[in-house]
Amino acid sequence: MSNVVSLKKERFIRGAAVTGIILICALIILKIENMLVSFVLAFAISNLLSPFANYLERAGLPRSLCVSSMFFFIAVLLGAGTFIMLPGIAGQLASLKHELPRYIEGTTKILAMLENNLNSFVGSFYQVDISKTVEQALFSFSKQIFSNLPRIFSSSLTVMILAPFFAFFLLLNGRHIVKQLLEMVPNNLFELALNLQHQISVQIGGFIRARLLEAGIVGLVVWIGLIIISFPYALLLAVFAALTNLLPYLGPVIGAVPAVLIALVNGMGVFEIACLVSVYAAAQLVDNIFVIPLVVARIVNLHAVTALIVIIIGAQAGGILGMIISIPVASIIKLTSIAVYQQFIDFRI
Amino acid sequence: MINSLWENILKPREKDTSSILKENILFQDLSSKELKFVTNIVHLRKYRESEVIFHHGEAGVGMYIIAEGSVNITIEDSHAESDADHNEIIITKLGEGDFFGEISLIEEDGRRSATATALEKTTLIGFFKPDLFEILERNPRAGIKISLRLCEVLSRRLKETTEKASLLEKQIKQLQKETDK
Numbered sequence: 434m435s436n437v438v439s440l441k442k443e444r445f446i447r448g449a450a451v452t453g454i455i456l457i458c459a460l461i462i463l464k465i466e467n468m469l470v471s472f473v474l475a476f477a478i479s480n481l482l483s484p485f486a487n488y489l490e491r492a493g494l495p496r497s498l499c500v501s502s503m504f505f506f507i508a509v510l511l512g513a514g515t516f517i518m519l520p521g522i523a524g525q526l527a528s529l530k531h532e533l534p535r536y537i538e539g540t541t542k543i544l545a546m547l548e549n550n551l552n553s554f555v556g557s558f559y560q561v562d563i564s565k566t567v568e569q570a571l572f573s574f575s576k577q578i579f580s581n582l583p584r585i586f587s588s589s590l591t592v593m594i595l596a597p598f599f600a601f602f603l604l605l606n607g608r609h610i611v612k613q614l615l616e617m618v619p620n621n622l623f624e625l626a627l628n629l630q631h632q633i634s635v636q637i638g639g640f641i642r643a644r645l646l647e648a649g650i651v652g653l654v655v656w657i658g659l660i661i662i663s664f665p666y667a668l669l670l671a672v673f674a675a676l677t678n679l680l681p682y683l684g685p686v687i688g689a690v691p692a693v694l695i696a697l698v699n700g701m702g703v704f705e706i707a708c709l710v711s712v713y714a715a716a717q718l719v720d721n722i723f724v725i726p727l728v729v730a731r732i733v734n735l736h737a738v739t740a741l742i743v744i745i746i747g748a749q750a751g752g753i754l755g756m757i758i759s760i761p762v763a764s765i766i767k768l769t770s771i772a773v774y775q776q777f778i779d780f781r782i
Numbered sequence: 783m784i785n786s787l788w789e790n791i792l793k794p795r796e797k798d799t800s801s802i803l804k805e806n807i808l809f810q811d812l813s814s815k816e817l818k819f820v821t822n823i824v825h826l827r828k829y830r831e832s833e834v835i836f837h838h839g840e841a842g843v844g845m846y847i848i849a850e851g852s853v854n855i856t857i858e859d860s861h862a863e864s865d866a867d868h869n870e871i872i873i874t875k876l877g878e879g880d881f882f883g884e885i886s887l888i889e890e891d892g893r894r895s896a897t898a899t900a901l902e903k904t905t906l907i908g909f910f911k912p913d914l915f916e917i918l919e920r921n922p923r924a925g926i927k928i929s930l931r932l933c934e935v936l937s938r939r940l941k942e943t944t945e946k947a948s949l950l951e952k953q954i955k956q957l958q959k960e961t962d963k
Contacts, residue, residue, distance in 0.1 A: 440830055490920050608916070612825070620827060624836070624910065627825075628843045631912035 444619035451617050467591045469751075473758055474592065475599030479607060480641040482507075486604055500604045504597065518668070525666050539698030541567065629773060637765055644761060647724050648675040651716045655688075658712030662705070665695065674716065680760055682740055685720075689713040739763070799826060799907060802849050805879055808909075808931045816924035823916055825908040829900035842886035842894045844910025851904025852877050857896045875901070884935060887911055
């Protein structure tokens with residue numbers, strides 16, 4: 434009997450220890466500044482690079498050499514890329530800073546025109562008054578974004594150092610860390626925990642790779658398209674389109690808004706605007722016809738209403754970055770919940 | 783002497799697990815380098831006396847090799863009329879070096895066909911489906927060697943079961959003939 438009691442006690446202690454470690458790690462990630470973003474990025478990077486590390490390892494190279502050489506190669510590639518692209522990006526940013534008041538003024542004028550048209554239709558029922566509010570919001574946003582640029586840059590620098598550092602160790606020792614944690618799981622839950630961890634890591638890995646591939650392809654198509662039609666800020670707009678493409682449903686539309694506004698403010702003709710819309714439409718066509726069917730099985734789509742609620746929560750919690758990572762995080766939670774539920778049924782717990 | 787002492791202090795677990803794995807049919811074709819790779823992937827689990835390793839009907843994801851101790855494989859007596867009559871039929875008792883649960887390595891959504899219980903303080907080496915996938919992904923040569931041996935073990939089990947089934951069929955027919963007479 435005492436043996437049975439002590440076995441129960443041992444199981445409880447082991448279970449509590451594992452849960453405690455996971456909770457402490459979660460708390461550190463959530464509470465320490467820049468840690469959440471760094472960790473999410475590191476997780477994404479390690480999942481993206483994991484197939485390449487495995488490929489090199491299959492060739493007979495030791496894991497440490499595979500990971501180190503891969504990071505060295507990426508560092509060289511990024512260094513060269515930055516060296517080539519930085520003058521262009523800096524030029525585009527400086528030009529944008531200079532031109533921003535003009536774009537805001539132009540946007541406000543377009544909104545005022547829209548407001549007048551709307552009021553002439555529904556003026557007797559309701560007076561639409563958004564142009565002044567939007568103008569004020571845009572001006573304060575544009576002032577803040579450039580005055581906060583040093584702080585954003587220092588915070589980004591921390592993330593840019595921490596994320597690859599974490600990613601390196603996740604790729605090198607990630608499996609070992611998970612194994613160590615699994616060793617502490619009580620015997621009666623061990624197979625469940627091992628299988629659950631495997632299912633979640635396979636699904637999340639596929640999901641992250643699919644999403645990043647999708648965003649990368651959309652960004653690339655937009656960039657090439659904008660260069661072909663000689664549109665200003667091609668690289669910045671392509672990066673924006675790639676990032677917003679991570680947001681389902683509204684993302685592709687939001688991604689195209691700045692380009693359309695730039696075209697309208699600059700007074701571009703119908704043909705040029707049609708070309709611009711075609712570029713964004715082509716990116717979405719490539720995404721929907723080629724990319725999504727190939728990787729769709731790995732993407733967990735959230736319901737439109739759920740996605741909207743999740744984006745609002747993300748925006749409240751972490752601003753623009755919160756909005757971008759809210760959908761992947763929500764999808765991971767959804768995946769995990771489904772897997773946990775399925776596992777608990779299978780293991781009769 | 784001193785060297786072996788240091789070896790035992792520094793890497794006792796790995797050495798033991800490697801030598802146990804090397805003696806097992808599934809891993810006997812592996813080179814020492816491949817064996818070291820597999821040793822870092824498998825899981826060492828310790829069980830108390832009478833502790834259940836898995837229950838009959840539970841989802842199973844892999845097999846166990848007995849490193850130390852012994853294990854009873856039992857099934858519930860389906861002929862028991864009430865809970866009071868509830869009894870377990872011992873199928874086999876397994877000792878060091880034996881392995882069990884290997885069907886779960888390849889079965890999709892497999893369920894355990896019997897209950898396994900540690901008879902004494904027992905150490906098991908767990909080798910599970912995610913481990914096999916990892917080996918196949920990172921070291922396909924070792925993964926294929928293990929998979930081929932696994933096929934051999936399973937085909938041998940199938941052959942034995944078929945022989946037992948045909949023997950039982952013969953015995954049933956003989957019994958029927960005797961009853962008819």
